Amino acid sequence: MRSTRLSRRGFLKTSAAVTGAFAAPCIVPSRAFGANERIVLGHIGVGGQGTGNLNGFAGQKDVSVAAICDVDATRVAKAMKAAQGKGHMPVAFEDYRRLLERDDIDAVVVSTPDHWHALNTIDACAAGKDVFCEKPLTLTILEGRKMVNAAREHGRVVQTGSMQRSSKEFRTACELVRNGRIGKVHTVLVGINTPNHPGAPVPDSEPPAELDYEMWLGPAPERPYNKNRVHYNFRFFRDYSGGQMTNWGAHHLDIAQWGLGMDDSGPVKVEGAGTFHPQNWHEVTETCRVTHTYADGTKVLVGQGHKDIPNGTTFIGSEGKIHVNRGKLVVEPEEIAKQPLPDDAVRLYESNDHKRDFLDCIRSRRKPICDVEVGHRSATVCHLGNIAIDLGRPLTWNPETEEFADDDEANERRLTTYRSPWALKS
Template sequence: MARSQVSRRQFLGASAAVAASTIAIPYFVPKSAFGAADKIVTGHIGVGGQGMSNLNGFIANAAAVCDVDKTRAAAAAKKVQDKGNDCEVYTDYRKMLERKDIDAIVISTPDHWHALATIHACQAGKDVYCEKPLTLTVTEGRKMVEAARANKRVVQTGSQQRSSKEFRQACELVRNGYIGKIHTVLVGLPKSNHPGEPVADSDPPAELDYDMWLGPAPARPYNKKRVHYNFRFFWDYSGGQMTNWGAHHIDIAQWGLGMDNSGPVEIEGTATFHPMKWHEVSETCKVTCTYANGVKMIVTQGDSSVPGGTTFIGDKGQVWVNRGRISSTIDGLLQTKLKDSDTKLYVSPGHHKDFLACVASRQNPICDVEIGHRSATVCHLANAATRLGKKLKWDPVTETVDDADAAKLLDRPYRAPWKLG
């Protein structure tokens, strides 16, 4: 298939790889799944950085872009138009959601906008591909799941490592006991890549609708080292490397442990922060998350002794996985062929293609909204534990924490007139 375009005529071929997974693919595609052009039509909210990467992945399907930065929006629209598609430009995504011909929305905004954009898109009858981390708070995640289910929407979290074969192989080996009984998982994260020494506040540039960029976040003066990619280093908008890379590697840990619908029950750890307070999020950390079965996941940031990625440790040996790489301390393990009786995990044809195939089939994608919410929740709990310097007890069934201060960090108020709903 050229790029990621899917039509009713192309669907069965495009989703062949998905058919080999644990979900069932119907033999027909309902007409209601597509726009007037006989293909899935996408609109894109946030088109800088990762947003442009996602636009490239859906370029054959794109019909509209939205960004609070007019320069970025214009560049994205030109990219779509250069591929031969018409492309309308928006600053307010709510206007884009009014279009009846758009079937799916791709959200690549800063984290503090993920929840509202996803919920509004679901309520407008659109399916959603939303970047990781799925949320800024735990409360947002549950609301997003509820919106997806109530409106019968397909929502894919942009945790694309789930669609790469090396991560699936590692998790299948772990889930089927090939490294023995799991007792520890190591997750290695990089140090903060913050933008350096602060600069003075200033007026926002003419091309940026700064009030809309803030959206539900607290009102603050414009500062160029807080916006665009730099949002990652401030609690108002994100959670640092814990929610950036942690959302990837902790997600794989959850997958390998079979905890996609659950999480740890106890979280404790320590962190270091910038001595001059150039940014707010952690520079380094070590967090231990304990699951009800006794397995411990140890998440470290900036620790050279822990390899980046995810390392599963069992009583027979270890398997380590990162992007494009997998290794094991057990000779020949990686050549293991799964038995017919073994657990087989979802086989994705590619993260963008999987989303489009599921929009057509109406099945849940490989990183459904519930999965994205649960993985992000672990990240938020880890940050809360290190910020407060407390051991937290978490109930993954009721999604409640035993500490009032931690509960406040897991659910934040929105700036008027924005409301979470």
């Protein structure tokens, strides 16, 4: 077995990300897989969520885990042990670009903090790899469009990790809505979690020896190391994440988009307000209310920390309502769900295993249940809410051009500035 020790090079080179405006209408053929041939995976990011993804994929009979990459040597060691426990013998990398140079790797699983998703995914597509990228897909709106362009240009399968689409209760709820069982939908309630951050700030310090903090930051602004800003806690700082709005919105707003048939579109107006931690030591909302208005007048109301908006997604129509959350489906009146849908009913993509769906699509070359365009559109709805809260005014959004109307300040927030030498190329 090769050594699992990470190097401490920590050097940075200009990203090779290339997207381009060309968007191919289909996914190009990959190499032909034999019936018993394994799909070779590399895992980029093996923290808590990343190790969970590693275990999920490593347990599939047709998968070989060939490589693991992380900037924290402690996490690499744990992930290596987990992979070896399932019969895999991966090689460890500190720089994801070295992993992408491996010609034997068919696809990568991206489980890095949000501010890395675009670079990891775009570079992987350019290297000819299919991608399973964790949700939320992006840190900013225009990153998502560049990711879609890269996937289409290079003919890659890209699955977003919004895995609720692969659970029966969510598919059932959305099929009932799409087939008019609750009449015309006029309101959707989306309840998201409140922050579960550490309770108090801590002083800055030197990064631990096992962490290449410079590489952890990557394209994000240079900041002193603080243990409350890294690993799980990254999601409470806007350099790296959109908070629970994007963390949980990428689940529950994604279901709202699915039920409304908006996978290639989004709202046209947004307004919102939020409250923040009284000590102001982190940068995301503690509570919020956001209203998204769609072109047909449908309102999607997002609530964080408000009892009148329950966690999950609630569709309210002229003839009933449906509330859905993990392991829970409540239909009012109950008769709506008891009557089977007719043969000519709208049927949604059926997946019962999000990771299995990705692997099957690598072989078939069809788009997965939560294709990169879908993930981008759902993440965009989340970002719109944060931008409206930040600016404190109603905004008008064009989902076709992906621009705000007559608002330069809002449009500037569609993309962040990457720290040199990192760059997204279009």
